[in-house]
Amino acid sequence: MEINQNLNRESQIDDVQARQYSFPYHYIPSISTFPFFNKGWSFADSYLAAIRLFDNWFADQVKEQRNHRHMDFGCGDGGFLHHIAMLGKYGEIEFFGIDSDERAISWARQFSGSNNFLCEDIKDLPHSSYDSGSLVEVYEHIPPSECSEFLSNIADALKPGAPLFVTVPSTQKPLEAKHYRHFDLGTLAKEFEAFFSIEEIYGFEHRSFISRFFKRILKTRWWSIETKFTSEYLISHYAAKHSKISGCGRIGMTVRKC
DSSP states (O other), X not given: OOBOSOOSOOHHHHHXXXXXXXXXXGGSSOSSSSOOOOTTOTTHHHHHHHHHHHHHHHHHHSTTOOSEXXXXXXXXXXXXXXXXXXXXXXXXXXXXXXXXXXXXHHHHHHHHOOSOXXXXXXXXXXXXXXXXXXXXXXXXXXXXXXXXXXXXXXXXXXXXXXXXXXXXXXXXXXXXXXXXXXXXXXXXXXXXXXXXXXXXXXEEEEOOHHHHHHHHHHBOSSOBOOOHHHHHHHHHXXXXXXXXXXXXXXXXXXXXXX
C-alpha cells in the first residue's frame, strides 16, 4: 500500500483537490453521446468504465424497488450522479449527494437543479436513512487516521443490509499529490470489514499492450483522435474485472452493511 508519511490531515494534500473544483471536470466525458472523451481529461475512459460497473451492479440492487434512496458519499461536483441520470434508467430512484467542499456542491446544484446535494459532514446525516450508497474515488482522500470514523459514519447513514459500491486507485499507480493512499485488495477489504461484509472485490482499469497502444497513438501533445470503436474498446476493456490487481490502476468493491 502506497501511503504518505503523514497519516493525519494535511492541508497541502486537501488543497490540491479543492483547487481542481474551480472547474466541474467530471462533466467532461459523456456516457451517452459521441464523442465520449476529451483531450482535457485523460482519465475519462476509466471514469466511464467505473460508471458502467456501477450501472451493472445497481440495476440488480433496485429491481422492482420503490421509494429507494441512494447516497453518493463524497459526491464532489455531482458528475457521477449526473452521468447515472443520463442513462435514463432510474427514474424511480431518489439520488442524493454529500460533500464538504462548498464549491463542488455549488456545481452539483447548478447542473442538477436539485437540492438533494448536501454540503455537510457525513456524520451529520440521519441514521439509517439510505437504501444504498456509492463511494467513488473518495476513500483515497481520507487521512488514514480518520478512516475508521469515516466508514463508521457511512455505515450509520445506511439502512441495515444496504449495499455500497466503492472504487479506489490501486498501488499499481504512483501516489498522486491529492491522495493520502493507494490500495491493494487485502488492505482495502480489511478496513471495510469492520463495518461491512465484503461481497466482491476486484481490479479494473487493466493496462494491456493494446490499450496502451491505442492511448499512445490517439492522444498526444499535438492531437486527440477519437473513434466510437476505440472508445468503446477502452471503456469495455477498463470495465473488465480481474481477480488480481497486477496491471490494474483501480480497485472496485461491493460491500453490504452488517
